[in-house]
Amino acid sequence: MLTLATAPLDAIAATTPPTTAGIPREMTQRITQAEAAFRVQAYPRVVELLQPLVDNPFLDGKPEHRQVLEWLGASHYLSGAQDAARLVFTKLIQEWPRLHLDELLYPPELTSFYDARRQDLIDLGVIDPNRDPNVTARMMLVREEISHDTPTIAYFAPFGVGQFANHQDGKGTVVVTLQALGLATTVATWWAIEGLKDDSGYVSAADESEASALNALWIAGATVFGGAYIYSVVDGLANRPAGPDVRYHNELIDIEDIPPAPDVTSSLRIGPTTQGVGVCVGLTF
Known part of the structure; x- marks a missing residue:
């Protein structure tokens, strides 16, 4: 049986105050009411208030959206609706891949459920656990080859x-x-x-x-x-250059346009030495 103390729930609301920049007043009121319901463990009311905000474009990329998904997923789980919680947490993890639920604020069963879903998405290659969702571009060292076609x-x-x-x-x-x-x-x-x-x-x-x-x-x-x-x-x-000129420069690249790292494989080979005595160990990259 799952239990959740009231004091930690108060701490949850206190540590993540939603901002209202660019968010309609009606949505702000819903989030405030959901926060109050979450404090008193009125999870069906939290689901009723927050479910319509899951895909609302006004919340995209904002901290309020993260809080909406976190409270909604937790409310589903603590109400016994694990499938619904899994769907909400999947969306939360995809948007905030580095987020971990605070183990001091949520019961261990809930944080374990969330961490298991997050690990599933990492294993499937759906998310990059090191990606910061607030960073849309990254400064990269670009290698540029300039060919010479002068006859x-x-x-x-x-x-x-x-x-x-x-x-x-x-x-x-x-x-x-x-x-x-x-x-x-x-x-x-x-x-x-x-x-x-x-x-x-x-x-x-x-x-x-x-x-x-x-x-x-x-x-x-x-x-x-x-x-x-x-x-x-x-x-x-x-x-006259024998081949293309290679130049390096720093350039701001969109995260989605960064190519994947090359697949570097290595192997260890153990066999008889060419000298006739002993063992030969070879490492191939």
């Missing part, structure tokens, strides 16, 4: 294409600057030398010194452009 011919393009393809933006910027300066110098000096030529296509003796200086600048510009180009091609091919 080899692209590394022979000028202006640091190989460096930018390798994600070496700083080095690519330097190459672009050097090649741009070299090309600009080459074009400008060539244009200036062409302007010094007469109708016959030759530079006059008076402009020969200026033409020589411009020619030296043209050679310097061409050397800078060509050297930067050769460096860009060689460096790009030499530092």
Whole structure:
């Protein structure tokens, strides 16, 4: 026979005062009346008041819903309706998988009944006992693979294409600057030398010194452009990634989208040693 002292029931109500944020007044009144009925062990009245609130959307995720399910399940059990209690406790456990009934407030038969149902749901994989129902997302370390699809011919393009393809933006910027300066110098000096030529296509003796200086600048510009180009091609091919880049970053992931942990199995093998004497023990992961 089950017995339940009045004093612990008073303690139950005192330790879990329901809040009223976002809950209609009629529901708050029902919960208050159910609390009073639960204190005096009027379990049929508790069932009558709380049963309509089990699936009410206004209570979803709120502490009041947990209290409604806890009181209702306990009232069913203490009234002898164990099947009804099992259904209510199942819903309570699914929504609050880490909840344990206080053994100081409820009789041991009730807490054992609740714990057995909770263990059944854990064994069936219905709930994760470590999940906090208040946490809908978790910060996870994400491994990201970035593949490189740049064709080899692209590394022979000028202006640091190989460096930018390798994600070496700083080095690519330097190459672009050097090649741009070299090309600009080459074009400008060539244009200036062409302007010094007469109708016959030759530079006059008076402009020969200026033409020589411009020619030296043209050679310097061409050397800078060509050297930067050769460096860009060689460096790009030499530092071309052999495989995808692997990067790690923290990201907030929804609980429902987190993949399950990999199934890691291990085995222990005992057999004769290869040396001819003794026993060999092998552990395989």
